[in-house]
Amino acid sequence: MERVLEIVHLKKSFGTHEVLKDINFNVNKGEVVCIIGPSGSGKSTLLRCINLLEKPSGGKILYKGKNILEENHDIYAYRTKLGMVFQQFNLFNNHNVLSNCTVGQIKVLKRSKKEAEEVAMKYLRVVGMEQYINAKPKQLSGGQKQRVAIARALSMEPDVMLFDEPTSALDPELVDEVLRVMKKLAQTGLTMLIVTHEMEFAKEVADRIVFMDKGIIEEEGSPEEIFNNPKKERTRDFLRRTLK
Amino acid sequence: MNFEWIVKVITNYWPMFLRGAGMTLFISLLGTIFGFIIGLISGVIRSMPMPESGIKKAILKFVNIILSIYVEVFRGTPMIVQAMVIYYGSAQVLNINMNRLAAALLIVSINTGAYMAEIVRGGIVSIDKGQFEAAYAVGMNHIQTMTNVVLPQVIRNILPATGNEFVINIKDTSVLNVISVTELYFQTKTVAGNNFRFFEPFFVACVLYFIMTFTVTRILRFVERKLDGPENFTMIYNPMQI
Numbered sequence: 001m002e003r004v005l006e007i008v009h010l011k012k013s014f015g016t017h018e019v020l021k022d023i024n025f026n027v028n029k030g031e032v033v034c035i036i037g038p039s040g041s042g043k044s045t046l047l048r049c050i051n052l053l054e055k056p057s058g059g060k061i062l063y064k065g066k067n068i069l070e071e072n073h074d075i076y077a078y079r080t081k082l083g084m085v086f087q088q089f090n091l092f093n094n095h096n097v098l099s100n101c102t103v104g105q106i107k108v109l110k111r112s113k114k115e116a117e118e119v120a121m122k123y124l125r126v127v128g129m130e131q132y133i134n135a136k137p138k139q140l141s142g143g144q145k146q147r148v149a150i151a152r153a154l155s156m157e158p159d160v161m162l163f164d165e166p167t168s169a170l171d172p173e174l175v176d177e178v179l180r181v182m183k184k185l186a187q188t189g190l191t192m193l194i195v196t197h198e199m200e201f202a203k204e205v206a207d208r209i210v211f212m213d214k215g216i217i218e219e220e221g222s223p224e225e226i227f228n229n230p231k232k233e234r235t236r237d238f239l240r241r242t243l244k
Numbered sequence: 245m246n247f248e249w250i251v252k253v254i255t256n257y258w259p260m261f262l263r264g265a266g267m268t269l270f271i272s273l274l275g276t277i278f279g280f281i282i283g284l285i286s287g288v289i290r291s292m293p294m295p296e297s298g299i300k301k302a303i304l305k306f307v308n309i310i311l312s313i314y315v316e317v318f319r320g321t322p323m324i325v326q327a328m329v330i331y332y333g334s335a336q337v338l339n340i341n342m343n344r345l346a347a348a349l350l351i352v353s354i355n356t357g358a359y360m361a362e363i364v365r366g367g368i369v370s371i372d373k374g375q376f377e378a379a380y381a382v383g384m385n386h387i388q389t390m391t392n393v394v395l396p397q398v399i400r401n402i403l404p405a406t407g408n409e410f411v412i413n414i415k416d417t418s419v420l421n422v423i424s425v426t427e428l429y430f431q432t433k434t435v436a437g438n439n440f441r442f443f444e445p446f447f448v449a450c451v452l453y454f455i456m457t458f459t460v461t462r463i464l465r466f467v468e469r470k471l472d473g474p475e476n477f478t479m480i481y482n483p484m485q486i
Contacts, residue, residue, distance in 0.1 A: 053377050071296075080383035090374035094396040096477075103392055104382030135477040149378075156382055 002029040003065075004160055004191055005050065010059035012042075012049055019045045021215040023059070027160060032192045034202035036226075037212035038238055043195040044087075046212070047164045050193070051082045080108055083153030083161040087168050089145040091137040097124070097148050098133035101155040109156065116155070123154040127181050143174030147181055154185075161185070163194040199242055203227055211235045249444040257435045257445070264431030265452045271348050271420070271427060272413035278349070279356025280406060286311050286357070287364030287398070288390050311361065318358035324419040327351050331423040348425040352417060356409055363405045367398035400471050407464035411457045428452060 005027040012020040019042045027033055035043045048054040050061060052068070052075050060067045068078050092100050101120035105111045111119070124130040127147035137145055146166055153161060163182070167175040179201050186192060186205040196202055202209060202223065209226040211219045211234075219226060219235045227243075230236045254261070290308055295301050318326065331347045334340045342350075371394050379389035418429035432449040436442045 051381060053380060076383045076385055079381060082381070084378075084381035086374060086378065086381075088374050090372075090378035092375065092378065092393050094393065094400070104384065107388050107392055108383040131479045131481065132477070133480055136473065139477055152382070 001031075003027070004029050004063070005193075006060075006062035006065075007046075007050070008060040008062065010046070010049060010061065011057045012045055012054060013057045019215055020049065020056075023215075023217060025210060025217055025220060027191060027193055029159075029191055030189045031207045032186045032190075032194070032205050033208045033210060034206040035193070035195045035210045035212055036197070036199065036202055036238075037218075041212045042215045043212050044164050047084075047162050047193065047195050051079055051084055051162060053084075076108070080104075080156050081159045083156055083158035085146070085149050085153055085161065085163045085166050087165040089137070089142070089149045089169070091140075091145055091149055091152070093137055095136075096133065097129060097135050097137075097140075100137070100148055101152045104152070104156055119157070120151065120155045123151040124148070126154065126184070127151045128177075141174060142170045143177045146170065146178045150178075150181060150185075160191045160193060163192065163196070165195050165197065167196070167198060197242075199227075199239075211238065213238065246444065249441055250447060253435060253439070253441070253444045253448055260431045260435060261428070261448060261452060264426060264428035264449075265456065267425070267431075268414060268417050268427040268429075268453075269456055271345075271352055271417050271425070272410060274349055275352025275356050275413050275417075276406065276410040278353035279358075279360045279409065282353065282357030283360025283362075283364040284395065284399075286315075286361035287368050288387070288395070290361075290365055291368045291390075292386055314354075315358045315361050318355055319362070322419075323351065323355050323416055324422055326355060327420055327423050344423055344425050347423060348417070348420045348427075351420070352413055356413060359409060360406070363402050363409075364398060367402040368394060370401065371397055400468075403464065403468050403471070407461060410460055410464070414456050414460065415453060 003026050007023055007025050010020055010023040011018070023042075023046060025033075035046065037043050045054060049056045056069060059069075061069055063078060063081065066073070068075065092103065095103055098117065098120055101124060102113065102116040105116035105119060106113060109116075121130060121133075124133065127150050129144060129147050129151060132140065132144065132148070137148075140148065150161075150166075166182070167178050170178065175198070179198065182192075182194070182201075183205055194202070194206075204223075206223050209221060209223050210217055211226060211230075211232075213234050219230060219232045225231075226235065227239065230239060289304075290311060292304060295304060327347070330351055331342060331344075334342050334347070375393055375397070376389055379393045384392065417425075417427050420427055421430040421433060424430065428449055432445045435445040439445070
């Protein structure tokens with residue numbers, strides 16, 4: 001299996017506070033990996049370190065075998081290979097739905113406007129937002145915004161999609177529409193790394209579950225192993241509290 | 245108050261008043277535009293993330309210090325004094341005989357630029373961090389992030405403050421009469437001196453200043469509404485065509 005991302009001894013501290021302590025794990029091509037764990041365990045920080053929105057304090061991040069933390073590595077080109085979906089959507093407020101999905105393609109990937117629009121429409125159809133291309137972000141509901149944000153990330157045609165708690169900022173009745181889109185994507189063979197609190201969803205879509213607590217990976221395994229037969233006490237504790 | 249004198253001043257001297265008003269508008273418009281550009285550039289530079297490497301970091305720090313000195317000095321001294329120092333200073337110290345209009349434009353531009361730099365910086369700071377992160381996440385660098393995502397939002401948000409600067413400039417160009425720029429105040433002073441009548445010419449100038457500032461304010465409100473775009477959007481019912 002082809003390894004897309006390899007995280008080796010990754011560390012991150014904010015001042016004296018060590019958020020990530022020695023993280024090691026891999027993401028393979030076509031795999032859906034869900035990261036679960038209590039709040040403050042470093043899940044989001046890990047994701048933000050992977051696309052360098054936070055600068056790791058130590059360790060390596062290998063993308064297709066190359067360490068992107070080495071000096072002179074083109075981080076801008078690397079970031080186009082990762083699609084990021086944020087908890088707070090972060091759609092570009094000054095762009096409408098269509099140009100949210102085209103601006104990155106045109107300015108960064110140097111695609112023509114026509115090509116960019118074709119690609120954007122393809123993914124806007126996938127998320128079911130193709131009728132809203134003229135709308136500005138402030139005119140959309142949270143679920144609609146998040147679906148556009150997913151289409152924006154997909155439009156860059158990345159190797160890996162990173163989802164940072166994509167449904168945590170949504171009203172409960174809007175969570176499903178976003179999860180449905182993500183399930184659909186998971187079936188297409190897209191490589192996805194998802195930080196989530198939606199346990200049922202994780203159980204259903206994940207090929208592998210990573211349980212994090214207090215800045216380390218406590219346990220890692222298939223959904224069956226983690227949910228039905230967790231080995232560590234902390235994993236059991238966490239699941240007991242969240243699943244009930 | 246002598247109403248006939250007002251009529252007389254207007255009928256005899258209207259070309260001078262109009263030229264003066266035109267000059268005032270010209271200097272304040274160009275000064276505001278240049279100042280705005282200076283402000284944007286300075287804002288982009290001052291919001292740059294600090295590079296890791298030594299040389300780049302040192303250069304950026306140095307430029308930032310220069311920019312802060314510029315802002316502090318030009319905000320902290322009166323424009324009337326800056327006009328004297330720059331115009332006569334360039335003549336006496338540097339032996340450059342500046343064109344009065346060019347000097348006027350330079351003074352108003354760099355003065356406005358100092359204020360705009362702070363306004364733009366405030367505008368950039370107020371943009372949600374998520375907008376930057378989303379732009380970085382699609383692979384944009386700082387300049388691309390600024391021009392495609394951040395500055396368009398900043399410009400919309402600081403338009404009222406920019407309008408303020410424009411209005412202030414229309415009024416404050418009057419201080420340029422100290423270097424004999426033929427703007428409205430200078431022309432009015434000339435008319436007043438020729439006739440030994442002060443109230444009437446300056447009353448006319450007053451009305452002209454107000455007409456200019458009021459019109460500019462209305463136009464800017466209109467531009468703001470245009471930039472905001474329509475309240476509603478149209479759904480596309482057969483998106484397959486696109």
